[in-house]
Amino acid sequence: MSNELKVKTMQEFMAEGRQPEILFWVGSAGSYDDRAKKITRAFVRILNKANVDFAVLGTEESCTGDVAKRAGNEFLFQMQAMMNIEVLNGYEIKRIVTCDPHSFNTLKNEYPSLGGNYEVLHHTQFIKELIDSNRLSLQAKTYKEKRITFHDPCYLGRANKIYEAPRDILKQTDARIIEMKHHKSTALCCGAGGAQMFKEPEKGDMDVNVLRTKDALETAPNIIATGCPYCNTMMTDGIKAHEKEAEVQVMDIAEIIANSENL
Incomplete structure (x- = not known):
């Protein structure tokens, strides 16, 4: 560090x-x-x-x-x-x-x-x-009017029913939060779970991360926000597959908040 x-x-x-x-x-x-x-x-x-x-x-x-x-x-x-x-x-x-x-x-x-x-x-x-206890206050408006869509990680969302905390945080940035067609309980997997992160898809299987990234790109985002390092990797690869690296960033919520505060 x-x-x-x-x-x-x-x-x-x-x-x-x-x-x-x-x-x-x-x-x-x-x-x-x-x-x-x-x-x-x-x-x-x-x-x-x-x-x-x-x-x-x-x-x-x-x-x-x-x-x-x-x-x-x-x-x-x-x-x-x-x-x-x-x-x-x-x-x-x-x-x-x-x-x-x-x-x-x-x-x-x-x-x-x-x-x-x-x-x-x-x-x-x-x-x-x-944020709720006033220990962290977001002052800067770094992301004002930026379009952000949040990808729900499987083990955060469906597995543990945590949907609102990441969205509540993003709302503090003054960004425009745009939901994907498949979000919260209907969100698609990024393709990394179940140890799939460490292997290539079997022959004939689709690239799940490319499919999920397509879902995100349909919201015309500036940023795809994630709350998982593995999702970050898979969505970043998906952005590359769609040749959108120059237009769309993949960022963890911690990075978005740290940048908002210019920490």
Whole structure:
């Protein structure tokens, strides 16, 4: 991360004898993928701006096991999950925020049966909380009159029924929010879920991301907003397939808000 960002690890908090307000679960994409790292930095800028006392696990964070589970390797999933739960419980973590709906769904819904019980929030929920409590105030009108359409990530929307938080945040930017034909509970998948992110489509299968991007482009957007690093990758590839890179941006909501505040 760049030098201007203020980030502490749980080990540093423990050395100071205190607990953070939240643990920021960075996730595999946010840690290693160059594009997703920009989302991570944007969210940290928001946390810094709102004076949120947060920590990361750093090198102690491992994959949640989501991909292993979706690919059918339950044994590997449980191994990965138990390692993470041991670390989280050792630090007595209570509240976790993540930018990745896949991590969000796994930590929230699948860790409790293995002994990992935490309050887990998606970053759009937490950003909305910061705005509603006046800890974060959007002053700049960077996106005034821009046309933004929001793509609902499967694990955020249909899997966990979180539809309004991202839209409520986008409305704060003074942009024109235009819904796709398929949105909220009827939204199409970007094609990355179920471990499909890491493989090519089977012969004869359609490129789902190209189909979903077509749905988005029909709204004539300036920006396709996402709330998932994997959706971001798939929609960006879809934009390239439609040769619209010069006209349409794909941005995470954290990036939109960070840019609105000129953080």
